[in-house]
Amino acid sequence: MGLIDFMKDAGEKLFGKGQAQAAMTEMKAAPADPAKVAAANAAAGDAILDYVKAQNLSATGLTVTFDGATSTVSVFGVAPDQATKEKIVLCCGNVAGVAQVKDMMTVDQSAPESQYYTVVSGDTLSKISKQFYGDPNKYMKIFDANKPMLSDPNKIYPGQNLRIPPQ
Numbered sequence: 001m002g003l004i005d006f007m008k009d010a011g012e013k014l015f016g017k018g019q020a021q022a023a024m025t026e027m028k029a030a031p032a033d034p035a036k037v038a039a040a041n042a043a044a045g046d047a048i049l050d051y052v053k054a055q056n057l058s059a060t061g062l063t064v065t066f067d068g069a070t071s072t073v074s075v076f077g078v079a080p081d082q083a084t085k086e087k088i089v090l091c092c093g094n095v096a097g098v099a100q101v102k103d104m105m106t107v108d109q110s111a112p113e114s115q116y117y118t119v120v121s122g123d124t125l126s127k128i129s130k131q132f133y134g135d136p137n138k139y140m141k142i143f144d145a146n147k148p149m150l151s152d153p154n155k156i157y158p159g160q161n162l163r164i165p166p167q
Contacts, residue, residue, distance in 0.1 A: 071097060075104060088105065
């Protein structure tokens, strides 16, 4: 459990669609109205939760909240394993507009935690693999650890956070 930093301007653009977009537009128009702020935060939290579910990730009692004032997501629930927990946290953080994720999740079956790495310009999975494992050919381990968020090992972007599983 803890607070994980993300690049606020990088990631999936969920708040520009549907109900989340309408709520955010409304909040910007009347930022002093507590009811509209609460509605916008709830819509953003729901959009992030829908995105997590769209990645076929689930946890018992999975709940996602968003605080627009601090650009912080809080995620709660019990994941079946450490990898699923970490993927859910990454899904929540790799969303444009999210600067931090407060990980309040637990796991049914504990395992060693992965490290997180923020992609910078010029990075490839091979380069990251060499940095963490000493072998660029182990890039598929990183790719597999970040499925389903990654669909192609050649499609990573600066600002994206990745799971780097233990060797």
